[in-house]
Amino acid sequence: MSTVKENVKYAESHEWVMVEGEIATIGISDYAQHALGDIVYVDLPEEGDEVEAGETFGAVESVKAASDLISPVSGEVVEVNSELEDAPELINKDAFGTWMIKVKLSDSSELDALLDAAAYAKICEE
Amino acid sequence: MKEYDKLIFEISRPGRKGYELPADRYATDGLGAIPASLRRDEPLDLPEVSELDVVRHYTNLSNKNFGVDTGFYPLGSCTMKYNPKINEELASMREFSGLHPLQPAETAQGALELYWNLQRALSSLAGLEEFTLNPYAGAHGELTGLMVMRRYHELRGDDKRTKVIVPDTAHGTNPASAMVAGLEVVEVKSKPNGSIDVEDLKPLLDDTVAGIMMTNPNTLGMFETEIMEIAELVHKAGGLLYYDGANFNPLLGKVRPGDMGFDIMHINLHKTFSTPHGGGGPGSGPVGVARNLVDLLPMPRVVKNEDGTFGVLTDGDKSLGSVSTFFGNFGVMMKAYAYILSLGRDNIKEVGPMAVLNANYIKESLKDLYKLPIEGHCKHEFVFDGLADKSTGVTTLNVAKRLLDYGFHAPTIYFPLLFHESMMIEPTETESLETLDEFIDVMRKVAIEAAEDPESVKNAPLTTPISHPDETTAAKKPILSYKQMCEANN
Amino acid sequence: MSNRYIPHTDADKARMLERIGVGSVDELYNDVPQQVVFRGEYDLPEGMSEPELREWFAKLGAANNVLKVFGGNGAYDHYSPSVISHLLERSEFYTAYTPYQPEISQGTLQYIFEYQSMISELTGMESANASMYDGATAAAESMFMMVASARKKNRVLVSATLLPQVRRVIATYMKFHGVELTELPAKDGVTDFGVLDAELAKGDVAGVMVPSVNRYGIVEDLTGVADRIRAAKGALAVYCDPSALAVLKTPGEWDADIACGDGQTLGMPLQFGGPYLGFIACRKDMLRKMPGRVVGATVDRDGKRCYVLTLQAREQHIRRQKATSNICSNQSLMALYATVYVALMGPEGLKEVNRLSCDGAHYLYNQLLATGKFHAVYDKPFLKEFVVKTDLDVKRVNRYLADHGYMGGVEIEPGVLEFAVTEKRTKEEIDTLVKLMLEA
Incomplete structure (x- = not known):
């Protein structure tokens, strides 16, 4: 049903992270968008906010469900995908192509605790 | 009947009116004395319609509604019992409806006596010492009750107790009320049969726990048989027990929450005591407490004076404060008390048992076609986990919508969260055997349709004024007023 | 043993x-521990027939x-x-539940939509x-909205000129929820905005609540207030009377973020204090912090216009402790009340209600001052409600009035009486009221 993208890291709470240099780009997985159904609203932080690994940084809402977004990494939010304000359905269309926030990493060792695609795929199967 | 699809704004014609007021006989110009800078500049775009326009418009709207008076309404955990008509009439008596909440107590003795009588009646039915009738609804009662709990610990000088334990099966209101009351929620796990896992509870009970919120029978309609042990454990740990009265109906005549060790509870007068739900209120959520908590109740309180008259308390050192502008939804209380008087001390004992009999009768009549996840005698309601035969792809939502075609309201669906296809059925005691049999027949028919022609069920409803509304667009691009609708159409 | 409801x-x-497959109804309660089964008698009267019930209520009504x-x-x-x-x-x-099944609840959903529009x-x-x-x-929930919108600010200000019983509920809610509450003092019968900037400068104010018409009946002047608050990244809520x-x-013209208050003034019976009608309205950017049910317009599968409960993901049944x-239940039927009232009155009727009430209030005010026994407290514009002070024995006066079928002013401070006049009161009644007070 849902796909898992290679070459990105995953949190157990279904966020994906792609790292380039010291910037981590974060979104939610295809599995997560599938589970939520039609996404109608995304609540995201503001640029300049600090996020912490394991803490909530926002929420996604469908018609009859809401799910917190948990940050897989710590750092400062340097960019927020403002397109999602008017077009939250982009996440349903392409979960891996639609990022939510970009974070300047404050501790890159946190990445080691995240799952690779194979391990994440296993969680989705369960 | 012709299909009516207008908004009141759309039948407006400039210059039309639906009122008549006395002529202004004052030689003063009051509004002129208010500076223009404090007066409204913006135009006031409200409907201009005749009296008959209004009457037809809302009568037509009412025809698109389904109420208890229309048909069977087995909405689980909502206790949709019959709303007696005499109650409506009595509550609108001018001798009560014309009373200002701040008029001198000596001039409102009848209202105060009724109010006090209802406090006494609920105390007796609940096995608790005293009630406040101020809270406006069940959730408001929960919030008030949790404030009592926090005030109790505060007065003891115990500021460590910041957590409240809530079963993972609880209705969402419980944790939300705890959040509003400033308490942190700790979930206690349920056993596979839905009752609280006492072994999981024990380690949670430390000196940071203010108390536990639970209902009995629980969310699945099953009695928590270990309630006495739970009460003892919580009390021993220094906490209080809160009883969510959403499920009080089956206990009427059989068990009093106070006797099970509960210290605080709320009652939904619009469930157990027959006052109408009004399409979502006004309800009333009185909160009862044990003896040691009486002085903590919110103000105002109605008391009986030594000389037999009735008075109003507005201040108290120990009181938690206030949760309402005045006395609460007094009109709703009048209806509830009329119901209590109609039944009286003997007939009221039949309420719980007959509600339980009705629920078990439906359960036993359908459990071959619908999946019953928990065996045993339920109380006032029970939960099916969808159709027994899941191979057709017909969901609980489909069954619920198909019931509408057959003239029944749907059960509560997708709650509790314990099962994927929850369908929660509560018939109440006011329904006759014939009505239950009709419902059972239709439920069986829908199960057979699901097996033989699943698409027809998935397509339901077919006979209602609308079908399959687009809720996604509604949430994505909210249109919440006529003005926004006009803007969206342009 | 059946009865009319069972x-x-x-x-x-x-x-x-x-x-x-059981022998008795009692068996269905076999799982209830024996020691908690209630075997006593409830402390209630015997059941009443309908004529007896009527008689009982008539006696109490008397x-x-x-x-x-x-x-x-x-x-x-x-x-x-x-x-x-x-x-x-x-x-x-009135016998319907919250409109969870939109297909058979369009009546409720549409009137709520109309109510929201009004x-x-x-x-x-x-x-x-x-x-x-x-x-x-x-009002209390509006404070929460401002705190939730402000992020990381946890103090709210409330004007001391707001009705005391409203402030008391706000104080209770803030205390337990853990929000700091500061009172903006009153000066000459209106909110003292002189201290506002100093409070805002502390940087922790999420929002400010002031009344549109205050507890003394005075219409407050909020010129520039919203700008000052917004400059400090706070929000303004105005407590108002929709009529x-x-x-x-x-509140929109004052550039407020939130309007809240009680809709009882939309023709609802006094009913000894309830049911009345709380309301909250807000700017678009606060919408998702707004509590409670919201109805939105949409279309069904045939493209037919219809209405549904929407933005439900904010609510307790989905969000639980993060709601x-x-x-849940609100005052839906009273919202219908307000809707029908506003439909009947229309823009002109509402204005006329206010004009009659305002003229009557000014007439009473002038008559009272003319007696020499009542004195002005503030010299500020008022609508239908005002305060005066008096040296008369207020308790005796009000008792005398009650004996003659009148409810006089509410004593809000020793010797200070608050009066309100509506379109229901006549000039003759006002004259009688004044005469009775002098006689007392």
Whole structure:
């Protein structure tokens, strides 16, 4: 049903992270968008906010469900995908192509605790 | 009947009116004395319609509604019992409806006596010492009750107790009320049969726990048989027990929450005591407490004076404060008390048992076609986990919508969260055997349709004024007023 | 033993027990521990037939004294057109639950949509919810909205000129929820905005609540207030009377973020304090922090216009402890009340209600001052409510008035009386009131 993208890291709470240099780009997985159904609203932080690994940084809402977004990494939010304000359905269309926030990493060792695609795929199967 | 699809704004014609007021006989110009800078500049775009326009418009709207008076309404955990008509009439008596909440107590003795009588009646039915009738609804009662709990610990000088334990099966209101009351929620796990896992509870009970919120029978309609042990454990740990009265109906005549060790509870007068739900209120959520908590109740309180008259308390050192502008939804209380008087001390004992009999009768009549996840005698309601035969792809939502075609309201669906296809059925005691049999027949028919022609069920409803509304667009691009609708159409 | 609300005959019970496979109804309670089974008698009267019930209520009603009301203080004796009670008695409306099944609840959903539209129009705000319990709880929840929107600020300011019973509910809610509350003092009968900047400068203020018409009946001047608050990244909530907004500057015009208050003034009976109608309306950017039910327009599968509960992911049944509020049931039928009232009155009727009330209030004010026994307290503009002070023995005066069928002013401070006049009061009644007070 849902796909898992290679070459990105995953949190157990279904966020994906792609790292380039010291910037981590974060979104939610295809599995997560599938589970939520039609996404109608995304609540995201503001640029300049600090996020912490394991803490909530926002929420996604469908018609009859809401799910917190948990940050897989710590750092400062340097960019927020403002397109999602008017077009939250982009996440349903392409979960891996639609990022939510970009974070300047404050501790890159946190990445080691995240799952690779194979391990994440296993969680989705369960 | 012709299909009516207008908004009141759309039948407006400039210059039309639906009122008549006395002529202004004052030689003063009051509004002129208010500076223009404090007066409204913006135009006031409200409907201009005749009296008959209004009457037809809302009568037509009412025809698109389904109420208890229309048909069977087995909405689980909502206790949709019959709303007696005499109650409506009595509550609108001018001798009560014309009373200002701040008029001198000596001039409102009848209202105060009724109010006090209802406090006494609920105390007796609940096995608790005293009630406040101020809270406006069940959730408001929960919030008030949790404030009592926090005030109790505060007065003891115990500021460590910041957590409240809530079963993972609880209705969402419980944790939300705890959040509003400033308490942190700790979930206690349920056993596979839905009752609280006492072994999981024990380690949670430390000196940071203010108390536990639970209902009995629980969310699945099953009695928590270990309630006495739970009460003892919580009390021993220094906490209080809160009883969510959403499920009080089956206990009427059989068990009093106070006797099970509960210290605080709320009652939904619009469930157990027959006052109408009004399409979502006004309800009333009185909160009862044990003896040691009486002085903590919110103000105002109605008391009986030594000389037999009735008075109003507005201040108290120990009181938690206030949760309402005045006395609460007094009109709703009048209806509830009329119901209590109609039944009286003997007939009221039949309420719980007959509600339980009705629920078990439906359960036993359908459990071959619908999946019953928990065996045993339920109380006032029970939960099916969808159709027994899941191979057709017909969901609980489909069954619920198909019931509408057959003239029944749907059960509560997708709650509790314990099962994927929850369908929660509560018939109440006011329904006759014939009505239950009709419902059972239709439920069986829908199960057979699901097996033989699943698409027809998935397509339901077919006979209602609308079908399959687009809720996604509604949430994505909210249109919440006529003005926004006009803007969206342009 | 069946009765008029429980239809079970002995034959019915026998058949049902047989299907269930138990011998008695008691057996269905076998899982209840024996020590908690109630075997006593409830402390209640014996059941009453309908004629007896009527008699009982008539007797109690006779112990009440319905007065010609000249008090206000949060509850106003406006006229309720006959049509309203007839429409509210349609049981398709009042015996329905919250409209969870939109297919068979379009009646409820559409009137809520109309109600939201009317509240938005009256307050000048973009969006309203489906109702709150009462004005005080709507005010408290508005404070939460401002705290939730502000992020990381946890203090709110409330004007001391707001009704005391509303402030008391706000204080109770803030205390338990853990929000710091500071009072903006009153000066000369209005909010003292002189201290506002100093409070805002502390950087921790999420929002400020002030009344549109205050506890002394005075219309507050909020010029520039919203800008000052917004400059400090806070929000402004205005507590208002929706009927009065037909003639007074709206929260929208004052550039507020939230409008809240009690809709009892839209013709609702006094009913000893309830049910009334809390309301909240707000700007678009606060919409998702707004508590309670909200109805939105959409289309069904055939493209037919219809209405549904929407933005439900904010609510307690989905969000649990992360919800914006715990409210479920609200005052839906009272929202219908307000809707029918506003439909009947229309823009001109609402203005006329206010003009009559305002003229009557000014007439009473002038008559009172002319007696020499009542004196002005403030020299500020008022609508239908005002305060005067007196050296008369207020308790004796009010008792005398009650004996003659009148409710006089509410004593809000020693020797200070608050009076309200609505379109229901006549010039003759005002003259009588003044005469009785002098006689007392």
